[in-house]
Amino acid sequence: MLDISDLCAGYGHGPVVQGVNMKIARGETIALLGPNGAGKSTLLAALSGTLRERSGQVLMDGADLMKMPTHEIVGHGLAQVPEGRRMFAPMSVEDNLRLGTVRLAGRSASTVQERFDYVYKLFPRLAERRTQLTGTLSGGEQQMVAIGRALMSSPRVLLLDEPFLGLAPKVVDEIRRTLNTLRDGGLTMVLVEQKLDIALPFTSRAYVLIKGRVALSEASASLAGRPDLAQLYFDLAKTNS
Ligand SMILES: Nc1ncnc2c1ncn2[C@@H]1O[C@H](COP(=O)(O)OP(=O)(O)OP(=O)(O)O)[C@@H](O)[C@H]1O
Numbered sequence: 001m002l003d004i005s006d007l008c009a010g011y012g013h014g015p016v017v018q019g020v021n022m023k024i025a026r027g028e029t030i031a032l033l034g035p036n037g038a039g040k041s042t043l044l045a046a047l048s049g050t051l052r053e054r055s056g057q058v059l060m061d062g063a064d065l066m067k068m069p070t071h072e073i074v075g076h077g078l079a080q081v082p083e084g085r086r087m088f089a090p091m092s093v094e095d096n097l098r099l100g101t102v103r104l105a106g107r108s109a110s111t112v113q114e115r116f117d118y119v120y121k122l123f124p125r126l127a128e129r130r131t132q133l134t135g136t137l138s139g140g141e142q143q144m145v146a147i148g149r150a151l152m153s154s155p156r157v158l159l160l161d162e163p164f165l166g167l168a169p170k171v172v173d174e175i176r177r178t179l180n181t182l183r184d185g186g187l188t189m190v191l192v193e194q195k196l197d198i199a200l201p202f203t204s205r206a207y208v209l210i211k212g213r214v215a216l217s218e219a220s221a222s223l224a225g226r227p228d229l230a231q232l233y234f235d236l237a238k239t240n241s
C-alpha cells in the first residue's frame with residue numbers, strides 16, 4: 001500500500017529525515033517510535049506533503065506522492081492528524097470537520113453527509129457538540145475533532161502524530177477504543193507514540209527512528225516481549241549519536 005524508499009526531508013539546514021525505507025501493507029498498523037527530535041513528525045509531514053523539502057520516492061498504490069501537492073495527496077487517500085491538533089478555535093465542531101471534506105472535490109452532498117454521519121457515530125460526543133466552538137472543547141474532544149476531520153476525507157491511510165499527548169487516562173482510553181474500531185475495520189494507520197505500552201499493543205509492526213534513520217524494524221509483539229526493551233532503546237540512541 002505504501003512503499004517508501006530513500007526518503008529525505010528537512011527544513012533547509014541539511015536533512016532531518018535521512019534515507020528512510022518502509023513498506024506498509026494494506027490494513028497494517030505501524031508504530032513509529034523514537035526519542036524527541038528523531039524526525040518522526042518530519043517524516044509524517046514529508047509523507048503528507050506539508051513539508052516541501054523532501055526527496056526520494058513514496059508510492060501509494062502505485063502513484064508517487066512525492067510528485068503531488070498536499071491536496072492531491074489527501075485526495076489520493078492519505079490523511080494526517082498533525083501533532084498538537086492544529087484546530088481553528090473560533091470555528092464550530094461541524095465547520096472544522098467540514099474542512100476535512102474540502103478536498104473531496106466533486107463529491108455529492110450525500111457523500112459528504114455520509115462522512116458526517118460516520119464521524120458522529122464514531123465520536124458521539126462530537127455529535128452532541130456540533131455547534132460548539134472548537135476552542136471551548138476539552139483537549140480530548142479537540143483531539144476527536146482532529147481525528148474526525150482527517151476521517152472526513154475517507155482516507156485509506158491515516159497518519160497520527162502523538163494523538164494522546166497531554167490527555168487524561170480516561171479520554172485516552174476512549175480515543176484508543178475508537179482507533180481500535182478503525183483498525184479492526186481494516187484502516188491502515190501509522191501511529192507516532194512515545195509510550196510503548198500504548199503503541200505496541202495497538203500495532204502489528206514498529207519502526208524505531210533515531211536521528212532521521214530507521215534503527216530498528218520489528219513485529220510489535222516481539223518488541224514488546226523483549227525484557228531489555230528500555231536498554232535497547234537507550235543503546236540505539238547512543239549508537240546513532
Ligand atoms: N519547522 C522546523 N524548522 C526547522 N527545524 C525543525 C522544524 N521542525 C522540526 N525541526 C527540527 O527537526 C528535527 C526533528 O524534529 P521532529 O519534530 O521531526 O522530531 P520528532 O521525532 O517528531 O520529535 P518529538 O518527539 O519531540 O515530537 C529537530 O532537530 C527539530 O529541531
Ligand SMILES: [Mg+2]
Nearest residue numbers: 040041042083
Ligand atoms: Mg513530533
